[in-house]
Amino acid sequence: MNVSPSLYLSLSAIMFCIGAVGLLIRRNPLVMFMCVELMLNAVNLTFVTFSRMLNDIGGQVVVFFVLVVAAAEVTVGLGIIVSILRRHPGTTADDLTLLKG
């Protein structure tokens, strides 16, 4: 591996933080969901980098499972968003205050 692992790790750290900031500042639930996907991808990149660095196939197996879980999560999450938005069109994350005390 000619490119230093630190570069890969730094790239995924930056991607993770961009996703986290996006989750904090956006209000459209769909875009917030995309930011979660961004963070998941950053972590996947970290796993594969460490898998290469430590010469261990386990990291890649974990990424495989993360992909499966992300697919399941998107299915259920988008189902929830569809059922909310169908009832109240144009809802943002700020309007979902049912649990507010």
Next chain:
Amino acid sequence: MADKIVFAIAALACLSGAVGVIAAKNPVHSALSLVGTLFGVAILFVNLGAHFLAAVQVVVYAGAIVVLFLFVIMLLGVDKAEDLQTESLTGQRPAAAVIGVMAVGLLLLLAVRGVQVTTGLHSSTAALSGDSSNIEQLGKALFTDYVFAFELTSALLVIAVVGAVVLARRAPREVHPE
């Protein structure tokens, strides 16, 4: 040398896509930027020798998940531009920026230092380097050491499908027997 150039191009695609996701006003543009990031990550996977994961990344993420996002956007007609100027919570954006910068700093420190602090001990599972190809190694690990987790994911997928169907269908109108 070649993989440095590949890394630079893919990293640029990843970062510009990531910024595009959070900065685009229109959710459709966000989804398309997400595709750029996902392709960049797939290229980096190839660069790291994880060929199977690179293929799965393109098929599952770019092929299925982003299409699902676009489907929902089109279906619900939520492709209105979001007003990014007004903030409903005073000081939310500056606070988010400060938190983001601090988190980037910490994680970068960890990323640069982390290369030295990992133990480098050899794994209990299969080693990555060997004669067999990446797919063969991954398959062997998946169906020997991780076979229980692999079986559990099938249950997870069934639960997710049933849950999505239950959530998305319209509630049947109640029939009152006269």
